[in-house]
Amino acid sequence: MGQVGEKEPMAAGSYWEATAGPIKEDRQLVGDARFDVAIIGAGYTGLSAALKLASSGVSVCLLDARRAGWGASGRNGGFCCFGGTKRSYPDLVRHYGLEETKRFVAYQCEAMELVGERLQSWQVDAARHSRGEVYLAHRPKDFEGFKAEAEYLNSSFGLGARVLNKEEAAKRGLAGPEFHGAMHVPQGFALHPLRYVQALADKVRSLGARVFAHSEVTGMKREGADWRLVTRLGSVRAPRVLLAGNAYSREGAPAWLSGRLLPVMSSIMVTRPLTDDELSEQGWTSGLMASDTRTLLHYFRLMPDRRFLFGTRGGVFESAEALKAMYARGRADFERMFPAWTLVDTEYAWHGHVALSRSRAAFTGPVPGMEGVFASLAYHGSGVAMASLCGEKAGGMILGEVKPQDLPAVIGTVPRRFPLAGLRQLYLLGAYGWYGLKDR
Ligand SMILES: Cc1cc2nc3c(=O)[nH]c(=O)nc-3n(C[C@H](O)[C@H](O)[C@H](O)COP(=O)(O)OP(=O)(O)OC[C@H]3O[C@@H](n4cnc5c(N)ncnc54)[C@H](O)[C@@H]3O)c2cc1C
Known part of the structure; x- marks a missing residue:
């Protein structure tokens, strides 16, 4: 987990780790073993596949380089929301057609429901809150686009999106100098991501x-x-293998993975609990999970314990200096967007990696040219819901119950290698510069 710089002497690693309770350490693999299925990676994807397989009586093992939930699944923002692609719906409609895009939207809704059902039936104390998600226009022109976007989402996919102008949003406790109005969708909710992945791992072990x-x-x-x-x-x-290492995958294990994923850093800070006065002074009292309309977006939410979680893109390099600069930049963004809280300490800060692919969409399916090998990865920064359902479907594919064509075509495109894959980090530098300018 990320170390924070001198400017934030109070910050102490992951809030999730500090509040999840005891973290179980499984044994290391020593010697040789045989299973029906071996899964590389014990995050939401691998564990969801294992859940499906073990429930069907298949002998399955998960191999993790660190421990269950150590990767993005135990360190994300806890937004159980739409995701799995960076492509817009109109773009998906142009490429896959309306019916396939509708299937993809329905699949995302199913994914959120799956997580909700798991939390409920396993009685996980996951600090759930937020009815749906709100997007905040960071420029007046983005708010202008919301009306047409909501109409499109409602008429094409029946999502029930609602637009709130700046005053209406402020009345609902969604105020800030950079927010020029909001669009709310009722799907999704927020959770404690580490408690969820721990509960999933416990279930799988049981x-x-x-x-x-x-x-x-x-x-x-x-x-x-x-x-x-x-x-x-x-x-x-094992005759069957699932690649579920996502952004933490080791290049070359297997060789097929090399150059197909672009790991991108994301960083999160959590403040001390805010008082009633501090919340009203800022005008932010809502418990809705939120993000802004920047391409290099910020995501944030007031949690049930009144701490504020604020996430932003990370940097490109992971040297101590680069991480220090990354946390300082995140903190500066927070203070600019929530100026009443300039003196509120950051108590926790950490970072992790999400995975992007060239097709800008997740992939779940068989790996070409490797009999018995499947992969499920590249959720583009929104995998709480998607990795859970895609992992379960990958388990179904391994059992022969689910065929690739049963999944929406959007997540059926095998990730191609990035050209000049060794220079992937440099693409990011270029992209950050370009999108930073576009977001102004
Ligand atoms: C900071 C941050 C914030 C995020 N916020 C959100 C959010 O709010 N909402 C949302 O929907 N998504 C969010 N995401 C993305 C989401 O967390 C991921 O998409 C999701 O957790 C992916 O799950 P996974 O199981 O595929 O991968 P991971 O949880 O990353 O698990 C992969 C595991 O594989 C292991 N592994 C990799 N290679 C090997 C190997 N060769 N051998 C053995 N083990 C290996 C790793 O140790 C790791 O534990 C966020 C991610 C980050 C980093």
């Missing part, structure tokens, strides 16, 4: 799946009908 921590898969090779997955102190043989 069904007999094995979770191995500190067991990074460094290579994969074919042996007869099986794949052998090699870790530092052992190996697993």
